[in-house]
Amino acid sequence: MKPSIAIIGAGLAGLTLARELSEHADITLFEKARGLGGRMSTRRREQHRWDHGAQFFTARSRAFKTLLRPFIDSGAVVEWQPNITTLNPEQAPYKRPWFEPHYVAAPGMNGLLKAISPGLNIALQTRVETLEQHQGKWQLFDDKHEPLGEFDWVISSAPLPQTEELMPFEASTWAGFGMLPCYALMLKVDDHDLPVWDAAQVNDSPLRWIAFNHRLPGRNRELGAVVAHSTANWAAAHLEDDQEQVTHILTEHFCALTGVAPEAVQEAQLHRWRYALATEVENDPLGHEPQGYVLDSERKLAACGDWCLGGRVEAAFTSAHRLAVQLKQQGL
Ligand SMILES: Cc1cc2nc3c(=O)[nH]c(=O)nc-3n(C[C@H](O)[C@H](O)[C@H](O)COP(=O)(O)OP(=O)(O)OC[C@H]3O[C@@H](n4cnc5c(N)ncnc54)[C@H](O)[C@@H]3O)c2cc1C
Structure with missing residues (x-):
């Protein structure tokens, strides 16, 4: 059976990740807004x-x-x-x-996001508020504490402060990002x-x-x-x-x-x-480029998005793409 993955956020990073992993996992995207796009939205x-x-x-x-x-x-x-x-x-x-x-x-x-989203399972107007680990699975809840399902993996593509609030990582994980x-x-x-x-x-x-x-x-x-x-x-x-x-x-x-x-x-x-x-993300002290995502394979948690690589549309894509390549390489 394929592993299940919850991806938080349907901006370019979340949609790219879902697209690239869709043959390898059962994916559900959760997006708090009414439509796709995140910071590539169009107001009408x-x-x-x-x-x-x-x-x-x-x-x-x-x-x-x-x-x-x-x-x-x-x-x-x-x-x-x-x-x-x-x-x-x-x-x-x-x-x-x-x-x-x-x-x-x-x-x-948002035309690009609409173009890459067909076939993806996306729950709109659904804000993921909390996650809890239970018998090896992650349970997600919305802002009314209604359950959103159980997943093997949770990956956030929300902007940094929202990811930071939601994902149970050490505070030091976020140093260097802004x-x-x-x-x-x-x-x-x-x-x-x-x-x-x-x-x-x-x-x-x-x-x-x-x-x-x-x-x-x-x-x-x-x-x-x-x-x-x-x-x-x-x-x-x-x-x-x-x-x-x-x-x-x-x-x-x-x-x-x-x-x-x-x-x-x-x-x-x-x-x-x-x-x-x-904000810009610095190279590490040895001059290595930033990895471009946050990953804890043991707990099956990850984060990606433009902020992992210093902003911009292409950074959002690259961050998600690099994370997808890594997850596929390690067999998820
Ligand atoms: C004013 C402005 C101007 C910009 N100009 C440019 C430019 O000219 N060129 C350029 O390359 N880049 C520009 N950017 C940056 C670019 O828009 C972003 O780098 C890119 O869109 C980020 O994509 P993302 O998928 O990483 O994040 P987002 O697009 O932010 O997607 C994250 C999604 O997560 C959702 N979300 C957050 N929390 C939750 C939750 N708890 N539950 C469910 N969903 C959640 C959000 O609603 C959002 O849709 C600009 C950004 C802004 C705001």
Whole structure:
């Protein structure tokens, strides 16, 4: 009989792991949100869409390129070649070239996750709250202490602080990893009220990134949708502030930086990412690269996710891929 594995989180790391282990184990994914995606989610309101987490990604490793190839062929993943600028409150904007391919999923960033998920057993709107070991098996419970089943293995792909809270590892396991917050401001603005560039890297401002999301490949260019991300420092300093006030301040900065008239902003929403971007993970004292996952084979517990390798979409994939390779090598 195949071993059973519970995977916590249906972002790119959780889905990659489930996909790669699906022939070797009976897998159930638990996801607390209503949909797939995690930090590659797409927010919808009526016809408008905002990719309020990751906006694009790079693909450097052969394994990630191999995963993407069929989805590039099918159009679920598209290379993005934006007209990108750099903004600074004190300087004239200047154009900023990109030197390697950047990709987006279409019609929203969660498109890649939808494309890799068919056939997987996913329980949505199910938050894993606790795990208990009982006669060699792990029992999982939700936030109402309802049982979610018994499993041989439990693997968390949740962001670091959520994994840390849930998984019974020594506190020292998490040394060297970290995550920072970010606010995502989402605006509805007519396209003709916006500048000609598609996205901007921002310096010396509470905002660090602005994108005219509706101009990403595969979106409806008529439905002006702006995504602006704050810096981690600004988000950390204002994390518990009144959210309407935060929305107002960030919208003012957006208007000042872009020259868009405040009256042109038809609607503003905010998302507070408490755990947005992972901090760099250092090589060990001997200069070895980080392993990329946490594994306790004796207790059959593991964790993976972007934070194991210093953040970003490709890191989430690589972490899960490396863990899957290791588990297959050791026969789980
Ligand atoms: C604002 C922002 C901008 C970004 N920009 C970029 C970018 O431009 N390029 C780039 O490459 N990367 C970017 N990133 C980072 C990128 O989004 C992540 O590296 C990647 O999506 C992480 O994937 P993951 O699977 O490791 O984690 P997640 O996507 O966070 O998936 C973890 C999942 O676990 C679920 N979960 C957590 N706890 C529980 C629980 N107890 N029970 C059940 N489910 C649970 C969560 O709901 C979530 O869906 C950005 C992130 C943010 C937030």
